[in-house]
Amino acid sequence: MSRFDGFVQKARETLARRHEEAELDEEMRFHLECETERLVAKGMSPDRARAEAERLLGKQERVREAVREESGFQALEQTLRDLRYAARGLRKSPSFTLAAVLTLGLGIGATTAIYSVVHGIILEPLPYPEPDRLIRFYQQNSPTNRWGLSVADYQAVEEQQREFESLAAMMGSAVTLTGRGRAERIEARRVTADWFRTIGVVPAEGRGFLRGEDRPGTERVVVLSHGFKERVFGPVANVLGVAITLDGQPHTIVGVLPPDRGTLAGYPAEVWPILQLETPTRRGPFFLRTVARLRPEASLDDARRDLAGISRRIFPIWADGFTDENAVLTPYSMREIIVGDVGSALFLLLGAVGGVLLIGIANVANLLLVRATAREREMALRTSLGASRGRLARQLLVESLLLAALGGTAGAVIALLGLEALISTNPGLPRLEEVGLDTGVLAFAAAVTLGAGLLFGLAPLLHAVSRDLAPSLRGGGRTSTGGAGWRRLRSTLVAGEFALAVPLLVGAVLLVSSVFRLQQVDPGYDPDNLISARVSLPPADYPSGAEVIQFWDEVLLRIEEIPGVVAAGVSTSLPPIGSGDTNNFDLMDRPVVSGASQPSVFWSWATPSFFAALQVPLLEGRLPNEEDGRSSPPVVVVSRSWADRYYPDEETLGKQLYAGGDTSTPITVVGVVGDVKFAGLDAMDDAAVYEPLVQAGFRSVNLLVRAEGDGTGLLERVSAEIEALDPGLPLAGVQTMSERLSTAVAEPRYWATLLGLFGGLGLLLAAVGIYGVLSYYVSRQSRDIGIRMALGADPAAVRRLVIRRGMVRAALGMGIGVGGALLLTRSLESLLFGISPSDPRTVVGVVLALGLVALVACYLPARRATRIDPMRTLVVE
Amino acid sequence: MSILRSELLRGTLDLLVLKTLILEPMHGWGIARRIRQLSDDVFDINQGSMYPALRRLQRKGWVTSEWRTTEHSRRARYYTITAAGQRQLSQEEEQWTASSSAVNRVLMLALVGS
Numbered sequence: 001m002s003r004f005d006g007f008v009q010k011a012r013e014t015l016a017r018r019h020e021e022a023e024l025d026e027e028m029r030f031h032l033e034c035e036t037e038r039l040v041a042k043g044m045s046p047d048r049a050r051a052e053a054e055r056l057l058g059k060q061e062r063v064r065e066a067v068r069e070e071s072g073f074q075a076l077e078q079t080l081r082d083l084r085y086a087a088r089g090l091r092k093s094p095s096f097t098l099a100a101v102l103t104l105g106l107g108i109g110a111t112t113a114i115y116s117v118v119h120g121i122i123l124e125p126l127p128y129p130e131p132d133r134l135i136r137f138y139q140q141n142s143p144t145n146r147w148g149l150s151v152a153d154y155q156a157v158e159e160q161q162r163e164f165e166s167l168a169a170m171m172g173s174a175v176t177l178t179g180r181g182r183a184e185r186i187e188a189r190r191v192t193a194d195w196f197r198t199i200g201v202v203p204a205e206g207r208g209f210l211r212g213e214d215r216p217g218t219e220r221v222v223v224l225s226h227g228f229k230e231r232v233f234g235p236v237a238n239v240l241g242v243a244i245t246l247d248g249q250p251h252t253i254v255g256v257l258p259p260d261r262g263t264l265a266g267y268p269a270e271v272w273p274i275l276q277l278e279t280p281t282r283r284g285p286f287f288l289r290t291v292a293r294l295r296p297e298a299s300l301d302d303a304r305r306d307l308a309g310i311s312r313r314i315f316p317i318w319a320d321g322f323t324d325e326n327a328v329l330t331p332y333s334m335r336e337i338i339v340g341d342v343g344s345a346l347f348l349l350l351g352a353v354g355g356v357l358l359i360g361i362a363n364v365a366n367l368l369l370v371r372a373t374a375r376e377r378e379m380a381l382r383t384s385l386g387a388s389r390g391r392l393a394r395q396l397l398v399e400s401l402l403l404a405a406l407g408g409t410a411g412a413v414i415a416l417l418g419l420e421a422l423i424s425t426n427p428g429l430p431r432l433e434e435v436g437l438d439t440g441v442l443a444f445a446a447a448v449t450l451g452a453g454l455l456f457g458l459a460p461l462l463h464a465v466s467r468d469l470a471p472s473l474r475g476g477g478r479t480s481t482g483g484a485g486w487r488r489l490r491s492t493l494v495a496g497e498f499a500l501a502v503p504l505l506v507g508a509v510l511l512v513s514s515v516f517r518l519q520q521v522d523p524g525y526d527p528d529n530l531i532s533a534r535v536s537l538p539p540a541d542y543p544s545g546a547e548v549i550q551f552w553d554e555v556l557l558r559i560e561e562i563p564g565v566v567a568a569g570v571s572t573s574l575p576p577i578g579s580g581d582t583n584n585f586d587l588m589d590r591p592v593v594s595g596a597s598q599p600s601v602f603w604s605w606a607t608p609s610f611f612a613a614l615q616v617p618l619l620e621g622r623l624p625n626e627e628d629g630r631s632s633p634p635v636v637v638v639s640r641s642w643a644d645r646y647y648p649d650e651e652t653l654g655k656q657l658y659a660g661g662d663t664s665t666p667i668t669v670v671g672v673v674g675d676v677k678f679a680g681l682d683a684m685d686d687a688a689v690y691e692p693l694v695q696a697g698f699r700s701v702n703l704l705v706r707a708e709g710d711g712t713g714l715l716e717r718v719s720a721e722i723e724a725l726d727p728g729l730p731l732a733g734v735q736t737m738s739e740r741l742s743t744a745v746a747e748p749r750y751w752a753t754l755l756g757l758f759g760g761l762g763l764l765l766a767a768v769g770i771y772g773v774l775s776y777y778v779s780r781q782s783r784d785i786g787i788r789m790a791l792g793a794d795p796a797a798v799r800r801l802v803i804r805r806g807m808v809r810a811a812l813g814m815g816i817g818v819g820g821a822l823l824l825t826r827s828l829e830s831l832l833f834g835i836s837p838s839d840p841r842t843v844v845g846v847v848l849a850l851g852l853v854a855l856v857a858c859y860l861p862a863r864r865a866t867r868i869d870p871m872r873t874l875v876v877e
Numbered sequence: 878m879s880i881l882r883s884e885l886l887r888g889t890l891d892l893l894v895l896k897t898l899i900l901e902p903m904h905g906w907g908i909a910r911r912i913r914q915l916s917d918d919v920f921d922i923n924q925g926s927m928y929p930a931l932r933r934l935q936r937k938g939w940v941t942s943e944w945r946t947t948e949h950s951r952r953a954r955y956y957t958i959t960a961a962g963q964r965q966l967s968q969e970e971e972q973w974t975a976s977s978s979a980v981n982r983v984l985m986l987a988l989v990g991s
Contacts, residue, residue, distance in 0.1 A: 023944075027905055027954050028924055034906040056923070063924040067932055 086399035104407025107357035109414025112445040120435030129200035133294040134334040141326040149288040151280040167292035168195035179245040185732030190275035203255035222251040226259040228270040248540030266338040283318035303331040325595040363769035365459035372460040404453025427746035495813030501766035502817025508759020511752040517834040524676035525614040530737035536700040545697020558721045566706040569610030576744040588656040602688040613704040621653040621671035624692040637671040641686035775861035795866040806858035895966040904953040
């Protein structure tokens with residue numbers, strides 16, 4: 001019987017079951033006819049004979065069932081027998097089983113955990129009805145530069161658009177809640193009436209907003225998040241119709257969102273007050289975020305055309321105040337906006353864990369090979385006792401699959417723990433809170449487990465079928481070095497582990513060194529002993545900029561008098577992750593041509609003492625002072641990068657510019673200060689403009705206080721001074737600047753930690769595996785070595801030969817690995833900082849390190865082999 | 878019609894089928910007919926027992942089957958006993974003889990004793 005008979009028979013059973021049943025039917029028909037003929041021969045009429053035969057032979061369907069049952073029973077019984085046999089085999093070698101299950105568990109667990117994140121963030125649709133129809137749109141003048149809409153833009157879109165079923169605008173900010181205990185800053189998003197309808201979210205209590213409630217002058221209403229309602233009013237209270245005071249204005253509660261709706265369209269908020277938009281008098285400012293739901297049959301391209309048309313139509317209306325003709329309203333799918341560029345990092349990570357898993361599978365395959373060699377005699381014995389090769393192969397496969405199932409179970413536990421760790425250390429990834437081990441993920445884990453089992457199960461299978469087992473029974477277990485296919489498999493395992501380990505390690509080393517470099521970046525200021533807090537002055541008490549400035553003049557004076565305070569200042573943005581405020585400007589001495597985009601840089605409004613508090617050096621000219629008031633000619637201070645970019649060979653001081661599309665009031669540059677990393681530590685562009693706060697009088701700012709020591713207890717004194725002036729004013733988001741600095745590297749550190757972890761795990765598994773595979777490879781050659789030694793070969797020369805054979809395979813694998821690494825790390829580029837994805841030192845270092853592992857893995861078994869008395873090796877054979 | 882029909886043990890049926898096939902390859906109806914004749918109408922095996930048994934024997938590798946044409950030029954599936962089937966048959970025959978003679982001895986002694 002050929003070795004494939006078992007498989008062929010099995011395949012025929014399953015694939016051609018229908019054919020089999022047709023055959024059975026024909027057989028039974030024949031049977032019935034024979035029986036009928038017999039009865040006719042006995043003298044019965046043909047009709048009666050047929051009826052009698054049918055009665056005698058029983059119901060045909062029952063026969064079919066009995067036959068089916070017979071085959072089913074057989075298959076099940078045999079599988080159970082195989083399983084019992086496999087379990088016994090695994091129990092007999094606990095250390096092998098433990099090593100294999102642990103290796104697989106780590107690989108499958110890590111892969112499953114990362115896949116569940118990929119699944120939850122990228123693959124799973126957004127948790128809103130018909131999420132594919134949800135879009136966001138922006139003003140955009142280049143592929144990389146997009147910003148919000150102005151009221152003029154939004155109202156024009158609302159009026160003219162033809163492709164949206166509904167749309168809404170949102171203005172993100174925090175508001176001050178008063179009248180319920182201590183005044184409190186809470187996260188709020190003001191939204192227009194159709195916000196909830198557009199996204200497709202229905203409040204759990206009460207209602208969403210009605211059309212028309214977003215018209216100025218109507219009653220102010222608010223929808224609460226579930227969390228806010230529970231926290232402030234308790235779980236049972238009926239809050240509908242109750243009024244709360246936000247930023248000094250009463251808002252009537254009309255609805256409460258369901259518990260799982262703390263975040264909508266990627267924006268978290270505690271309360272959703274109505275946004276009432278006034279009719280604009282100019283094109284800017286651009287502070288609105290938008291959502292829209294496409295008509296059922298409309299596409300993103302339809303929306304793109306429609307919005308572009310609207311952009312063209314509104315441009316001439318405001319052309320005197322807004323000259324950027326390149327700015328076009330551009331739609332994006334909401335999913336793209338929410339998920340952002342996390343996708344590439346996640347898929348990269350998935351690739352990395354997949355690499356770890358493959359290395360693990362190669363390790364287990366090798367373990368199984370070693371085991372198969374040890375069991376050659378057992379197999380030979382079973383063959384001679386009548387077990388077919390197909391049957392043996394089946395048993396080996398069942399054993400592999402049982403091992404995989406155990407590994408998969410361990411993997412599920414590891415995945416669960418890993419996922420918990422991934423979520424609890426979230427540096428701000430979107431949608432991570434939605435991630436879990438749902439059925440889709442578990443199906444993936446099961447598929448990976450099955451695939452892994454089949455993959456490493458191939459190794460002992462090939463071993464079993466590629467050998468003539470008879471000599472094993474007669475003599476020793478090490479007679480032959482196996483067939484050609486068999487030798488290829490071993491070489492593939494060695495090379496494969498190296499090929500996988502190289503890109504994994506290169507990626508990990510690149511990311512880790514990126515984070516180190518990022519932490520070395522000079523932020524442009526001294527982050528130690530520096531406290532920050534957000535303060536928002538309510539418009540009711542501070543109706544104009546004059547009151548705002550008066551308040552800060554007084555408060556800052558008082559704070560600076562507190563013993564231990566070095567300096568105190570205020571600005572609209574804080575490094576290293578600023579608010580993202582940018583502004584466009586036009587240099588008076590070289591204006592951009594009409595219709596072209598004006599340059600746009602980071603823009604902040606600050607008090608003069610801000611620079612002292614942050615300890616940013618003044619390099620040229622002067623800082624704004626008391627004489628630069630609201631009515632005096634406006635001035636700005638620029639960063640050194642700004643000066644270097646726009647006036648590289650000229651005096652910067654005294655140059656004049658127009659800001660924000662204004663063409664009436666020139667602003668004069670009076671000073672140049674040091675660069676500060678406002679747009680993140682990895683930002684390439686440090687060009688910045690600082691305008692005195694007095695020129696704008698913004699109500700929401702950041703207070704910055706530099707202390708002499710570590711500033712313990714200082715915060716209480718500071719808030720006491722503020723309360724003395726305005727008892728209802730809360731400090732929000734109190735943070736030291738060192739904390740802020742470390743959150744800036746949190747996300748790169750997250751990726752680096754993960755990839756570093758997987759890289760380390762991969763290295764460990766690969767080192768263990770490489771050692772195992774190579775030493776096994778070498779030990780299989782001990783007969784060869786023995787013959788050479790017996791013929792008087794120099795042990796050192798033999799060792800060199802053995803080492804060379806192993807190293808050739810390792811080098812081959814590493815060659816492939818370097819190629820793969822150079823190909824794959826390109827997708828790392830956006831995550832890297834200050835290091836090229838093909839950094840030669842990293843690649844060479846990784847190759848050298850792995851080469852060392854390979855050398856040790858070849859040398860030790862080679863030494864062992866040459867130390868054995870050659871006679872003994874040969875006699876045992 | 879036989880009272881024993883329902884009590885025929887699976888192993889016994891296998892034994893009878895294998896024994897029948899020793900002489901020549903046969904189709905299912907022929908086997909049933911032959912067993913019925915040889916057992917003086919005691920064992921009347923219906924399709925519901927015969928075909929599952931034949932599948933079982935085939936799966937164990939004790940019989941093989943092929944489609945052939947009968948004397949009356951009709952297509953029928955013929956079963957042939959294999960070498961393994963013959964080994965199995967002789968083993969089971971031995972066992973059957975041993976156990977049935979043991980049962981007989983017990984029955985005889987019981988008669989003597991009473």
